[in-house]
Amino acid sequence: xxxxxxxxxxxxxxxxxxxxxxxxxxxxxxxxxxxxxxxxxxxxxxxxxxxxxxxxxxxxxxxxxxxxxxxxxxxxxxxxxxxxxxxxxxxxxxxxxxxxxxxxxxxxxxxxxxxxxxxxxxxxxxxxxxxxxxxxxxxxxxxxxxxxxxxxxxxxxxxxxxxxxxxxxxxxxxxxxxxxxxxxxxxxxxxxxxxxxxxxxxxxxxxxxxxxxxxxxxxxxxxxxxxxxxxxxxxxxxxxxxxxxxxxxxxxxxxxxxxxxxxxxxxxxxxxxxxxxxxxxxxxxxxxxxxxxxxxxxxxxxxxxxxxxxxx
Numbered sequence: 001x002x003x004x005x006x007x008x009x010x011x012x013x014x015x016x017x018x019x020x021x022x023x024x025x026x027x028x029x030x031x032x033x034x035x036x037x038x039x040x041x042x043x044x045x046x047x048x049x050x051x052x053x054x055x056x057x058x059x060x061x062x063x064x065x066x067x068x069x070x071x072x073x074x075x076x077x078x079x080x081x082x083x084x085x086x087x088x089x090x091x092x093x094x095x096x097x098x099x100x101x102x103x104x105x106x107x108x109x110x111x112x113x114x115x116x117x118x119x120x121x122x123x124x125x126x127x128x129x130x131x132x133x134x135x136x137x138x139x140x141x142x143x144x145x146x147x148x149x150x151x152x153x154x155x156x157x158x159x160x161x162x163x164x165x166x167x168x169x170x171x172x173x174x175x176x177x178x179x180x181x182x183x184x185x186x187x188x189x190x191x192x193x194x195x196x197x198x199x200x201x202x203x204x205x206x207x208x209x210x211x212x213x214x215x216x217x218x219x220x221x222x223x224x225x226x227x228x229x230x231x232x233x234x235x236x237x238x239x240x241x242x243x244x245x246x247x248x249x250x251x252x253x254x255x256x257x258x259x260x261x262x263x264x265x266x267x268x269x270x271x272x273x274x275x276x277x278x279x280x281x282x283x284x285x286x287x288x289x290x291x292x293x294x295x296x297x298x299x300x301x302x303x304x305x306x307x308x309x310x311x312x
Contacts (some may be wrong), residue, residue, distance in 0.1 A: 001033055001034035001259065001291060002034050002036055003032070003033070003034040003035055003036065003254065003255070003259060003265055003266065003268065004036045004037075004038035004068040004265050004266050005035065005038060005266050005267075005268060005285065005286060006038050006040075006041050006079065006179065006265065006266070006267040006268065007020075007037060007040050007041070007080075007268055008040070008041060008268065008269065008271040008273070008278065009040065009041070009042030009043075009044055009269040009270070009271040009272075009281070010040045010041075010043075010044065010071060010078045011044045011045065011057070011059055011063075011067065011069075011269065011273060012042070012055075012057075012066050012071075012272070012275075013040075013270070013271075013278055014276075015072075015122045015303065015306055016048060016242070016275055016278060016279060016303065017040050019039075019302045019306060020069075020074060020279075020282055020299065020305055021037055021074050022302070023088070023288075023295065023298060024037065024301055025074075027206055027295070027298070028134065028191070030287050030291040030292070030294070030295040031099070031107060031286055031287055031288065031291075032251065032255065032257070032286060032287070032288055034259075037076050038077075038265060039073055039076065039077045039078065039079040039110060039200045040076055040077075040078055040079070040081075041078075041079040041081055041112065041267075042055070042065075042078075042079075042080075042271045043055060043080055043082075043100070044059040044064045044067070044100060044213055044230055045057045045058055045082075046058055046096065046207065046208045046211055046298050047057060047082075047096060047097050047100065047139065047204075047208075048085060048087075048091055048094050048096070048097060048204060048205055049082040049083075049084050049085070049094065049097045049118060050081055050082065050198060050204050050206040051079075051081060051082070051084035051085060051114060051134075051136060051200060051204065052081055052083050052134070052136055052200065052271070053081075053082030053200065053205070053270065053271050053272045053301065054200050054203045054204050054207065054272075055272065056207055058085060058211070058221060060252070061099070061103075062172060064100065064103055065103055065146070068103055068109070069144075072106065072108055072109070075108075077108050077109050077110050077130075078104060078106070078109045078110075079110040079111065079112055079132065080100060080101070080111045081111070081112050081134075081271070082097070082111050082112060082113055082118055082122070083112050083115075083136045083197075083201075084114070084118075084200075084201035084204055084205070085114050085136065085197055085198050085201050086114065086198055086201035086202045086204075086205060087115050087117060087118055087201070087205075088117075091205070091227065092117070092118065092121045094208075096142070096208075101122070101125075101126045101129070103115055104129075104303075105126055105128055105129070106128070107128045109257060110129055110130045110131070110132060110154065111126075111129050111130075111131055111132070112131075112132040112133075112134045113131055113132070113134060114134045114136045114137055114159070114197075115303070119131065122162075123246070129156075129205075130154035131152075131153055131154060132153060132154055132155040132156070132157060132179070133151070133153045133155070133156065134157055134159040135159055135181060136162060136194075136197045137159075138159055138193060138197075139158075139159055140161055140162060140193050141157050142168050142172070143297040144160075145158065145162075145172065146172065146173055147209045149172070149173055149174040149177055149178070150174070153176070153177065153179055154310065155178075155179045155265060156177055156178060156179065157178075157179045157180075157181065157267060157280065158172075158178050158179065158180055158181075160180070160181040160184040160186075160247045161182070161188060161189055161247060162179070163180060163182075163246075163247045163248075163249055164246060164247065164248075164249070166257075167249065169261065170261065171261075174194075174224055174248075175261065175262035175263050175264075176262065176263075176264060177265075178263055178265060179202065179265035179266065179267050180249060180258065180263060180265065180267065181247075181265050181266075181267045181269060182248070182249040182254065182266050182267065182268060182285065183239065183242055183248065183249075183268055183270075183281055183285075184199050184247045184248070184269060184270050185234050185236075185237035185241075185242050185269060185304065186234055186247075187234055187245075187246045188245055188246045206219075207219050215295045236273065236274070237275045237279075238274075239277060239280050239281045239284055249266075249284075251284060251285045251286070254285070256267060267281070268281055268285060279296070279299065279300075280296075283284055283295060283296050
């Protein structure tokens with residue numbers, strides 16, 4: 001049995017993910033049956049192709065190269081979230097995003113896509129990359145989802161409004177290609193989700209343009225359009241706040257319902273989340289309940305020893 005988890009984020013949560021991967025390798029007795037890290041997904045900012053969550057900050061080439069090597073040496077792909085739906089043809093030549101693809105162009109790393117324009121560009125210029133079809137496409141029609149699963153994608157991330165609709169899930173073909181987002185924080189059935197994804201993409205473009213022109217001046221979203229560029233009010237919901245949502249998938253359900261149905265790929269949200277929330281989410285989903293306290297303590301000690309955690 002393989003239960004494969006896709007974790008956030010190669011930059012923001014770099015040390016947490018490396019230490020967690022080491023704990024999975026060295027202390028398998030803490031973990032539920034079959035747990036594997038399928039990928040670490042996200043971007044190294046500032047990436048204009050990024051979507052789903054606006055991500056600020058900057059990473060230099062040396063850190064990017066080191067982070068890619070750290071994950072890849074452990075057999076973990078980095079999966080770039082190139083899911084900006086607002087891209088235009090002129091954005092395809094972005095130096096930074098093309099650098100990311102070149103640095104990771106070893107046949108192991110992957111990319112998540114939404115824009116047909118960018119998808120075609122990556123397929124043509126970086127054919128070694130396996131491509132994932134993003135949940136940002138909002139494919140909720142079962143027939144359209146079946147068509148997407150028959151296309152040339154390594155993985156298709158299912159719209160999470162379908163998470164607990166077992167009458168639909170049981171008939172989905174190619175379940176081994178499906179990825180389910182287990183801890184979605186957005187309101188189920190949100191009417192603004194597609195529009196929000198686009199406004200996030202536009203904000204990412206505005207941010208990247210700003211720091212290119214004014215690298216030492218903080219990006220002030222109020223200077224642009226505060227009504228348009230607004231964050232999801234639910235984006236910082238924590239692991240204890242999302243359990244009653246209809247889209248929530250519990251760890252017991254993963255092993256007792258979804259895996260027996262044929263699903264094996266599960267995504268944990270949290271690219272821009274607080275590190276403690278991400279850590280607790282890892283404990284909740286991948287660690288045996290009776291081992292969580294010991295595993296959490298061991299992980300926190302390892303993070304402190306690495307300098308990633310400083311408590312005063």
